[in-house]
Amino acid sequence: xxxxxxxxxxxxxxxATLPTGEDQLFIGLHLVHxxxxxxxxxxxxxxxxxxxxxxxxxxxxxxxxxxxxxERPFGDPQAEAxxxxxxxxxRANGIRYFGPASGRQGxxxxxxxxxxxxxxxxxxxxxxxxxxxxxxxxxxxxGIGTSQIRDLLATxxxxxxxxxxxxxxxxxxxxxGVFAKDVILRVIADLGARGGIGxxxxxxxxxxxxxxMEERLTICNMSIEGGARLGYxxxxxxxxxxxxxxxxxxxxxxxxxxxxxxxxxxxDPDATYDDVYPLDAATLEPMVTWGIxxxxxVGVSGRIPRRSDLPPERRDAAAQALIHMKFAEGEPxxxxxxxxxxxxxxxxxxxxxxxxxxxVLKGKKIAPHVRALAVPGSQxxxxxxxxxxxxxxxxxAGFEWRHAGCSMCLAMNPDRxxxxxxxxxxxxxxxxxxxxxxxxxxxxxxxxxVAAAALAGEVxxxxxxx
Amino acid sequence: xxKGKTIxxxxxxxxxxxxxxxxxxxxxxxxxxxxxxxxxxxxxxxxFDERFDEGGGEKPHPLNDARYRGGSILFVNxxxxxxxxxxxxxxxxxDWGVRALAGESFAEIFAGNCTALGMPAVRLSREAIATxxxxxxxxxxTEFAIDLETMTIRFPNGELPFELPESSRQAFLLGTxxxxxxLLSHVEEIRARARALPYLNGFx
Numbered sequence: 001x002x003x004x005x006x007x008x009x010x011x012x013x014x015x016a017t018l019p020t021g022e023d024q025l026f027i028g029l030h031l032v033h034x035x036x037x038x039x040x041x042x043x044x045x046x047x048x049x050x051x052x053x054x055x056x057x058x059x060x061x062x063x064x065x066x067x068x069x070x071e072r073p074f075g076d077p078q079a080e081a082x083x084x085x086x087x088x089x090x091r092a093n094g095i096r097y098f099g100p101a102s103g104r105q106g107x108x109x110x111x112x113x114x115x116x117x118x119x120x121x122x123x124x125x126x127x128x129x130x131x132x133x134x135x136x137x138x139x140x141x142x143g144i145g146t147s148q149i150r151d152l153l154a155t156x157x158x159x160x161x162x163x164x165x166x167x168x169x170x171x172x173x174x175x176x177g178v179f180a181k182d183v184i185l186r187v188i189a190d191l192g193a194r195g196g197i198g199x200x201x202x203x204x205x206x207x208x209x210x211x212x213m214e215e216r217l218t219i220c221n222m223s224i225e226g227g228a229r230l231g232y233x234x235x236x237x238x239x240x241x242x243x244x245x246x247x248x249x250x251x252x253x254x255x256x257x258x259x260x261x262x263x264x265x266x267x268d269p270d271a272t273y274d275d276v277y278p279l280d281a282a283t284l285e286p287m288v289t290w291g292i293x294x295x296x297x298v299g300v301s302g303r304i305p306r307r308s309d310l311p312p313e314r315r316d317a318a319a320q321a322l323i324h325m326k327f328a329e330g331e332p333x334x335x336x337x338x339x340x341x342x343x344x345x346x347x348x349x350x351x352x353x354x355x356x357x358x359x360v361l362k363g364k365k366i367a368p369h370v371r372a373l374a375v376p377g378s379q380x381x382x383x384x385x386x387x388x389x390x391x392x393x394x395x396x397a398g399f400e401w402r403h404a405g406c407s408m409c410l411a412m413n414p415d416r417x418x419x420x421x422x423x424x425x426x427x428x429x430x431x432x433x434x435x436x437x438x439x440x441x442x443x444x445x446x447x448x449x450v451a452a453a454a455l456a457g458e459v460x461x462x463x464x465x466x
Numbered sequence: 467x468x469k470g471k472t473i474x475x476x477x478x479x480x481x482x483x484x485x486x487x488x489x490x491x492x493x494x495x496x497x498x499x500x501x502x503x504x505x506x507x508x509x510x511x512x513x514f515d516e517r518f519d520e521g522g523g524e525k526p527h528p529l530n531d532a533r534y535r536g537g538s539i540l541f542v543n544x545x546x547x548x549x550x551x552x553x554x555x556x557x558x559x560x561d562w563g564v565r566a567l568a569g570e571s572f573a574e575i576f577a578g579n580c581t582a583l584g585m586p587a588v589r590l591s592r593e594a595i596a597t598x599x600x601x602x603x604x605x606x607x608t609e610f611a612i613d614l615e616t617m618t619i620r621f622p623n624g625e626l627p628f629e630l631p632e633s634s635r636q637a638f639l640l641g642t643x644x645x646x647x648x649l650l651s652h653v654e655e656i657r658a659r660a661r662a663l664p665y666l667n668g669f670x
Contacts, residue, residue, distance in 0.1 A: 015659050016652045020636040024649055026659045028666065036552065038503035049646070052653075053660065064501060078501040085503045119665060129551040129575055145553035145579035147644070155649040157656055161633055193488055194545035197574055227545065229574045250669060257669035293488045293548070313544065316487040410497045410550075431492040431549055438496070438515035 002268025005234055006165050006200055009140045009265055013123045015157055022159045028122040029139075030152050031108045032059035032095065034086040035412070036127030040149035041089040049154040054094040056156060058117055061086060061099060062107045063412045067375050067402035070100045079413065093153075104247075106378020106404045109133040109346035113217060114380055116246025120235035120262035125152055130346050130428065131230075132223040136216035137243070138235030138265060140200075143224060163200040163229065164274040170207035172281035177463035179356065180215035181348060181426070181446035183207070183279070185287035185297045188226040191277065192314065193295035196228030199274070202267065203233050207281045213242040214352040221347045222428050225294035234266040286462055288333045289430045289444040291321030296430070297444065300461045303332050324432050325441050326420070333443065334459050339421035341372040341454035342435070343399070343447055345409040348426035349377025353447040354385050357426075358393040360451035360465060366398040367457025373415060374399045375407040399454070411436025424453035471641030474584055477566035477612045479538035483599035484528045489542065490549035491576065495558045497550075508554060509561030529562070533606040541599050542569035543592070547576025556580045566612050568619060568628065570595050581634045584643045588612060588628040590619070597626065614638050 015024040037059075044051070051057065064079040074080040083099075090097040098104040098111060105111070109130050112118040120138030125131060127149045134141035148158055168187055188195075201223050208216065216233045223231025233239075240259050243249045250258040285299040296318065298304065304322075306329045307315045322329060327336075343349075343357050354374065366372050374394045376382035382404055385391060391401045408415040409427035416436020417423055423435055423442050430442035443459060452462040499511040517527045524530050540559065546569045547555060556579045559567075567580065567587040580587040590598070601608055601621055611620045614635055618625050637643040649656075661667065 012663070013659065015655050018633075018642075018645075018648060019640055020633040020642060022633045024652060026656060026663070028663060035500050039505055039553075042504065047646070049650070052656070056666065063497075076501075082501060082503060122665060127551060127553075129549065131551075143551035143575055145551055145556075145575060145582060147553060147579065147582035151646050151649055154646050155653070155656060156660065157649050157652075159633075159637075159645045159649060161631065193548060194571060194573070197545070197571060224549075224575075227548070227573065254669055258665070261664045261669055293490065313487075316543065320486060320488075410492075412497045412501060429490075429492070429549060431490045433496050433515050434492050436498070438520070 001272065002270035004165055004202065004267040004271040004273070005138060005232060005265055006140065006202070009121055009123065010162055018159055020159065022161055024157050025123060025160050026157050027125045027152055028056060029117060029124045030057040031112055031124065031126035031131070032057055033063060033108050033128065034061045034082045035063045036146050037089065037149055038082070038085045040146045040153060043150040044153045051093040051095070051153045053156045057095045059086060059090045059095050059097045060105050060108050060111055063406045063410065065100065065405040066413050067405045067407050067415060070403050076414070103379055106380065107346045107349060107406055109221065110349060110377035110381065113137060114378055116243055116249030119243060119249070120239060121265040125158060129224045130221050133217050133221040133346055135220040135223070135230055135232030136213060137239050138232060138262065140230055140232065142230045164198055165202060166196070166199045166275040166277060167202050167204055167273040168277050168279065169205040170203070170279045170281050171205045172207060174207065174281050175284060177286055177448065177466055178284045179446040179448060180211060180218040182284055182287045184219045184222040185289070185294065185444065186284055187279065188222065188295045189297040191226055193225065193293040194227045196223065196226040199228050201226070201228040201231035203231060208233055209236065212352065213238055214350045217350065218347055222294065225428055235262045286446060286449050288449070288459060290325065290327055290333050291318065292324050292430055292432050293317060294428065294430060294444060296321055298333065300334050304329050306330050334461060336422065336459045338370060338424045338453050338458060340417060340423040341366070341370055341450050342408045342423055342425040342427060343373065343450050344375030344377065344407050345427040346377060347428040348447045349375060349381065351381050351384050353426065354381070354390050357447040357451035358390045360448050360462060361397040361455065362393050364397055364455050366454040370454050370457050372399040372454045373402055373408060375402040376404050378404045408435050410434060424450045424459060426450045472584060473641040474586065474638040474643065475614055477539065477586060478609060479565060480536060480606060480608065481539040481541055481598065481602040481610050482528050482534040482537040483541045483602050485543055485599060487544040488548055489546050491547055491552050491555040492549055494547065494555040495552065500552060500554050505554065505557045505561065507561065508558045509563070512558040512562045538563055538565040539610055539612065540564050540567045541595060541602060542567060543595060544570045546572050548573040551575045553579045556583055556585060560585055568595065568598060568612065581637055581643050582645065586612060586614065586630065586638060588630045590626060590628045594626045
């Protein structure tokens, strides 16, 4: 019987069975950022434990960096203290660091694949729930807490239970105006924000096989929003072509040998799954969220569900959502006035995302009442976008063109909502207070939909302006 | 200064009902309070935006409710702790005085973080959680005992079975919930595994 990628890669990295019954799993690549790591370095230091494999950790700064000016010291003394602490820790432990002066800084989940660090068949961990992103290249990648970062620094291993596996099988062509973001928002709406607890998601089927690497990154990124701690796509020629030539990827003869290894880690055609969820791509339309978790989404032509139409286990969250969003059940999200448009994040801050938005914006102006931010996911994405003249498209349309960082996805830097502003956002979470104001409201959508909403000043169907 | 093994067999105390499905870690601790390089004193920020208005005035919230002061067990509903991996969330609850949670379900990273802090997060049915919330709400002085050996919550009016992944239960009963030492005991196997992996080894 065939094996899945999950089983092959898991078994390859298993060090031991622990007394608890958990597996001790070797983690091939550890990614580090400034927010969740300082306490872990302190804990390891306090116990006199050195970093066991410093060459397997790579660090950058993303959550707290200002995106207006990146010159040091940062204007926010707390942010400056955090980057200084990270820089102290990477220096003291011999960890490679991609800071603002490196030209390679960016959101950790954008730069990992971009630099060629993320590769098929790896196990990857980072103190950030969106680490699932890296699964797009055929890796097992999962978010961890700070105590687990301590484990990782000291032992390069984690104590883990192997999850069950659900195949999300998408078939058919994506209709015009429908993007990877809409696929994953649909999956999460269908299966629920907790539907993936205990599972890893394998995204497969003809539609996924036809997606670009950046589209796959968007889908895997939001696995955690559906409750699945890790999600992945099987590696194929799209994957290998994406990796070829990247700065830290294998080259020459090593690349040829790597491809042979990578081909072998993909799930076998006769592998079996704990669950299969089929999705017909032809039935999809652009998605928008109406609530306070990413599972509360609906097609843009649809209406906010009535609580009485929802399964009982979703009614409590829906009631909380309608109070916070000040929306009424049964009404459409389309036509809802927006105050802010945010383009960026580890979900949708890559070049193809900026291109999709720019294609909608080109030669047009955003609504006068809208504040709009375009925040590239990395310094490299920003450079590439500028080479294509996209910065001019954004600026001419009325967007602010910013430096790389997490920005208004979680508002740990100065970019944040005010009062109960509504934000059309290409990010991943519509949680209460997520974008920096306790009363702020977030509507998640694809980058093209964000651009369309910025132009109209309200949520519209991007298919009407393409 | 490695922590010695601390065995957790039972948590006893008064409880705080905190109803609501899908309470995410941004609600448990807003991101602006993550701008610190230690966890010290983080408890004061637990549920900050739900406990205080913009002017700093207290809002009605179970953690502000004088009747529940001193409670150490949180009763919650579905998918508690979903979202961000920030360990700041369970650290804030721990620092605030929480020692265990009982809920319908927990997000996986959050539950793992709770285990790593020696703080059990046990699961019961919706009906059982409703019973517990009602008992704590009606008589806040009620003492509850979460017993990891019998896998039941006992209180004066009854006893309810709960679920907990067996590996987490063993981590508490064996005192290995702080996992570093146990992992490090296999350092030779770890080095052997690293040498055997194709990547970062030239794919030979």
